[in-house]
Amino acid sequence: MKFDVIVVGGSFAGLSATMQLARARRRVALIDAAAPRNRFTKASHGFLGQDGKSPHEIVATGRSELGRYPTVKLIDAEAVSAAAEGDVFNVTLSGGEVLQAVRLVLATGMRDELPDVPGLDLRWGRSVFACPYCDGYEYGDMALGVLAAGPLSVHQAMLVSDWGPTTYFTQGLHEPDAEGLAALSARGVRIERSPVVELLGPVPTLEAMRLADGRAVPLSALFIAPQTHIVSDLPHQLGCALENGPKGPYIKVDDFKLTSVKGVYAAGDVASPMPNATLASASGVLAGVAAHQSLIFP
Known part of the structure; x- marks a missing residue:
């Protein structure tokens, strides 16, 4: 199955990126393994309009909103591998299905080492x-x-x-x-x-x-302030350059969330040394917009 963009990771950054692409009427797949970094917390605070709500509730609302857009496909699975083949990227799911897209947005999150x-x-x-x-x-x-x-x-x-x-x-x-x-x-x-x-x-x-x-x-x-680790192996498989942050490495991106690999964008905690719900959502918006515009102005 081929899409314009595949977004990997369905928490605040991935949902926000997908929303921009949906509203641009692009075919987008959101792949979510349902293991966000914030799953251990009871409430998310400081996120304007969402203060005090549980991360699960915020994500559920976002998924419901995305479900109203006909060009969005929500996929509950883990993306286990990704590779470029010419001008497209092949993403393999945990069940063996292979999806294709011309752009990727990685919003796969981090793991805290307690x-x-x-x-x-x-x-x-x-x-x-x-x-x-x-x-x-x-x-x-x-x-x-x-x-x-x-x-x-x-x-x-x-x-x-x-x-x-x-x-x-x-x-x-x-x-x-x-x-x-x-x-x-x-x-x-x-x-x-x-x-x-x-x-x-x-x-x-x-x-x-x-x-x-x-x-x-x-x-x-x-x-x-625990050390952090990139959860997914996809950035390594794709060859994305990393930055060394004070708590651990994260994906290096430019001002428009483009990684060192053409066609691959990254957003949220996996692409920032500062974890924050609002910043994750905002970076997802920017990554989604940038990925869309790159389809028009390659």
Whole structure:
């Protein structure tokens, strides 16, 4: 089956790209494996017009809206391979079906590598978060923590302290330098050097952090800046160039979301070092518009 554009990934970026192409009356297939990065969270915040709604609800609404456009085909499957053949791209689905298109939009998302601390994964997206702009407001003036996971953790602790009294847990791995210590002190951030060994409280809530020395530090929410990984192998198969971000590699794109491979666009978290629902949706719009215009002005 041949389309003008195939969009891989059906969360905020992929849906937004597909909408632009649908309204341009182009034949577009949206392939979705139904495993978005935000599936662990209860509500999406800071997304204008969608504040407080669950990501699942937002996606379901988007799919319903796209279903009204006759040139859109929604496909629930995983895209397992993609390759260029002349002027077209062949995309193979998990069931073996092969689709063709002259343009691709990759909106396949990222995977977070969580620290190996008992109880953390059970609270991910519920009381353990990555983004204070997305989830900090609900915990305003409560006891907050930042679990050091990489070079961005000191920066994150500086930010989180605007929402409530903050403790920075170094884990014995990410000790701030002199400048960082001074900056954290100026923000009133407490430093805790005994490693966290367990998260306490009835799941999915958080009540305290158990430390290696036996103490329990009361806490209502924890923030981390985990390392990230590109979920899909398609960017590698297609030969897309990558950028090295502070939390991991992502697809390199130009101002119009074109990758290093002609005819392949990328949008959302997979093409940005800054994960955010609004930015993902906006980048999907730009990728969809750019892919459409490239069909007219190759």
